[in-house]
Amino acid sequence: MSNIHKGDVILQISGLTVKVQGRRILNGLNLTVRAGEVHAIMGPNGAGKSTLSQVLAGRADYEIVAGSAVYLGEDLLALAPEERARRGLFLGFQYPVEIPGVNNVYLLKAALNARRRQLGLQELDAFEFLAIVKDKMALMQMDESFLKRGVNEGFSGGEKKRNEILQMTVLEPTLAILDETDSGLDIDALKVVANGVNSLRTDNRAVVLVTHYQRLLDHIVPDHVHVLAAGRILKSGDRGLALELERRGYDWVLEEANAA
Amino acid sequence: MSARPDATPPLARLQPALTLLPGSAAWQQWRAATLAQLVTDGLPTPRDDAWKYTNLRLLERRELAPAAARPLAANALEGLPEAQGPRLVYVNGRFHAALSDRSLPDGLVQTSYRDLLDGAPPAAVTSPIDADQRIRQLNACMAADGAHLTLTAGSNPRLPLEIVHLHTGGGAYPRTRLELGANSSLALIEYQLGLGNADSFVAAVTDVVLDAGARLTHTTVQLAGDRTVMIDDAHAVVGRDARYAHRLVALGGQLVRFDLRVDLDGTGAQADLRGVLFADGTREQHIRTLLDHRVSHGTSDQLYRGVAGGRGRGSYDGKVIVRAGAAKTSSRQSSRNLLLSKEASIDTRPQLEINADDVKCAHGATTGTLDENMLFYLLTRGLDRETARALLTYAFVGDVLKSIEPEAVRRAIERRALGRLPAAATIREFIA
Ligand SMILES: Nc1ncnc2c1ncn2[C@@H]1O[C@H](COP(=O)(O)OP(=O)(O)OP(=O)(O)O)[C@@H](O)[C@H]1O
Ligand SMILES: [Mg+2]
Numbered sequence: 001m002s003n004i005h006k007g008d009v010i011l012q013i014s015g016l017t018v019k020v021q022g023r024r025i026l027n028g029l030n031l032t033v034r035a036g037e038v039h040a041i042m043g044p045n046g047a048g049k050s051t052l053s054q055v056l057a058g059r060a061d062y063e064i065v066a067g068s069a070v071y072l073g074e075d076l077l078a079l080a081p082e083e084r085a086r087r088g089l090f091l092g093f094q095y096p097v098e099i100p101g102v103n104n105v106y107l108l109k110a111a112l113n114a115r116r117r118q119l120g121l122q123e124l125d126a127f128e129f130l131a132i133v134k135d136k137m138a139l140m141q142m143d144e145s146f147l148k149r150g151v152n153e154g155f156s157g158g159e160k161k162r163n164e165i166l167q168m169t170v171l172e173p174t175l176a177i178l179d180e181t182d183s184g185l186d187i188d189a190l191k192v193v194a195n196g197v198n199s200l201r202t203d204n205r206a207v208v209l210v211t212h213y214q215r216l217l218d219h220i221v222p223d224h225v226h227v228l229a230a231g232r233i234l235k236s237g238d239r240g241l242a243l244e245l246e247r248r249g250y251d252w253v254l255e256e257a258n259a260a
Numbered sequence: 261m262s263a264r265p266d267a268t269p270p271l272a273r274l275q276p277a278l279t280l281l282p283g284s285a286a287w288q289q290w291r292a293a294t295l296a297q298l299v300t301d302g303l304p305t306p307r308d309d310a311w312k313y314t315n316l317r318l319l320e321r322r323e324l325a326p327a328a329a330r331p332l333a334a335n336a337l338e339g340l341p342e343a344q345g346p347r348l349v350y351v352n353g354r355f356h357a358a359l360s361d362r363s364l365p366d367g368l369v370q371t372s373y374r375d376l377l378d379g380a381p382p383a384a385v386t387s388p389i390d391a392d393q394r395i396r397q398l399n400a401c402m403a404a405d406g407a408h409l410t411l412t413a414g415s416n417p418r419l420p421l422e423i424v425h426l427h428t429g430g431g432a433y434p435r436t437r438l439e440l441g442a443n444s445s446l447a448l449i450e451y452q453l454g455l456g457n458a459d460s461f462v463a464a465v466t467d468v469v470l471d472a473g474a475r476l477t478h479t480t481v482q483l484a485g486d487r488t489v490m491i492d493d494a495h496a497v498v499g500r501d502a503r504y505a506h507r508l509v510a511l512g513g514q515l516v517r518f519d520l521r522v523d524l525d526g527t528g529a530q531a532d533l534r535g536v537l538f539a540d541g542t543r544e545q546h547i548r549t550l551l552d553h554r555v556s557h558g559t560s561d562q563l564y565r566g567v568a569g570g571r572g573r574g575s576y577d578g579k580v581i582v583r584a585g586a587a588k589t590s591s592r593q594s595s596r597n598l599l600l601s602k603e604a605s606i607d608t609r610p611q612l613e614i615n616a617d618d619v620k621c622a623h624g625a626t627t628g629t630l631d632e633n634m635l636f637y638l639l640t641r642g643l644d645r646e647t648a649r650a651l652l653t654y655a656f657v658g659d660v661l662k663s664i665e666p667e668a669v670r671r672a673i674e675r676r677a678l679g680r681l682p683a684a685a686t687i688r689e690f691i692a
Contacts, residue, residue: 057640061632085642097637101655107641110686114642150655151637167641 004072006036006203010175011056011076016067017231018048018055025051027231028067033175036203040217040242041210043228044250049210050094052228053179057091058084072174085111086118088174092164092181094210098152104163105147108133108170115171136169139199141192157184165196176200177208182216194219214246227253270319271299274402274431277325281404283377290381291401298398310392313575313607314517314546318489324461326402327352327430332359332455336426339483340451341672345419353425353432354405367415367444373406373435384437384467390521390550395491399433399465406435413441413471420447420666427488429458436466440474440502447477449669452492454485454512462490470502472526477505479664481673484513486543493519500526507664508535508564509673510545511680517546524551524558524586531560536657538680539572539604549578551593553586553616560590565657566597566627568604576625579611586616593623598630598656600649650681 011033018026025048033039043049055062056069058081069076071089113123137144140162152160161181168176182190197207197220217239225241226233229250234257278291303319304311332351337359349359364370376382385400407423425434440446470476484490490513498504508518522531537545551560566574576595597606608625630652638648661677664670678684
């Protein structure tokens, strides 16, 4: 962790081609993410943004046809999902899963200790752990009663997203991939979530935000904005691109790509 | 394995054992006649509708005769949770005074099934309660002892009563009867515990009668040995505004079947049945319930969870009958089952027979595998696959286990249930 410096490559995706149920969803996708950067990925519904996120996190039901993803110098696609997590890759789900009967706070503790073991750090005892969690919950403006409940069990849409970011702030990942964490959030919650993400903006980490809305990017100002369409990153730019997409939609990006 | 073609049927092999049993001439006569009929009829087979999912062919080669008394080590009950109240211990169906603590609370009167053996067989034993009486009758033929308990009207003992059935091998025929007087209440915990690894066969009968307004919480913790075939046949008659709650935790045994018949006999009677079965390894765990709504305003709730792993097998066969006149009945029946391996199986058959108007009935049964989305979510949080699977498996039965009381027993049982899962040590802290 500490030996990652601003500008080091954290993730390098090259020519990634992925099929789902025989259909090609990603088609030669390239993307490089460096320490200290925040990337926003935008794109039409069904373009494959969640597919990319899930493939990076290690979901098995996708067929990787070609390409590679190198994470901190390792072949990411060869690692089991839990190994990716322990190496500091975090996926914030577009649709966080409800797991009744599995306690929210115990999951978080197990997750953090799995990460710490990987880093060669001592596991935290319940007391030390709670101190950290309570601190982060204050940041996320979450009531402590959420700790006692089942994972996402009966949480509202917005509460689930907040819980994802809470997990992220506790786990302090090297690479956070947040799949539409802003969807379904009210304006105040959006700020809280943005605060959580910004608290992780350091020179030795990176964040990939999947979003449909430029609004989020007012609060988390990205270094790079990409358009994912036709299975690839069709266009990249700075913040200005997000503003332009908001005005003009995606068709022109596709037309431009076809013309090229 | 080929059965000897000339082999004597298992029930016929029991005939010499009859003469060793205590009882009047009338009893001996009844036993001989009843057993002869059983020999003719044979043991139930899957061709009998009520036994569709339970195959007793294991009994072909098993010794069914009651086991001879054997000395027991002082630590025979070590495998049990700590006693929560007075404890009556039966070893292979016979009362064991030295291991028992008979300081029964005021209002609870203990007599013995043995006392019944002096007169003629009473109707409570001989009269049929079901179309297929074979296991009950087998028990009635062979039972020589058993707890008979009566709680006087209005009594509410604070501590639970525990009955421990200890099986050490051979046949055992425990017979328990519990009557609760009007407006009394009791918690009864029954343990079925196997000691050692000898072949055992247990045919247990438990009869419960609840007078008006009585409340019983009856917990059956089944920790039979790995080579035990057991059929546990319970029957509860629930009077007006009385409430029968049953909790089943089926963890042990080789092939175990729990048969529970509940008659809601008075208006406003309630039954609340919950259970968990674990069929791991090559274990078979079967549950059969029959809920008979005989009069109006009855409520019944069934919540069963089954988990099968390895080559384990299980079943839930549950029937709810709403008789004509049982208006305002409310009945819910849910059986959800989880298969942890390709070779495991759990059959379900929820049945509903409604002969009255103005009733609310819901029933359902499902069998499936672990939810892949949940599993993936846990993996992305860094949990290893084995822990994640164990955690989800435990969560699947957790809500039913939570309903076990008192807390000390619940915790002990949770620990035991956990012990059955892979990665038990790592997930223990999740339920701390
Ligand atoms: N398991 C699956 N089975 C069948 N089709 C799938 C599966 N997963 C994804 N797809 C398809 O792959 C395509 C890409 O889906 P994906 O969820 O990645 O899109 P997205 O860019 O995240 O869209 P949105 O903006 O709506 O979230 C869609 O057409 C979707 O229907
Ligand atoms: Mg998506």
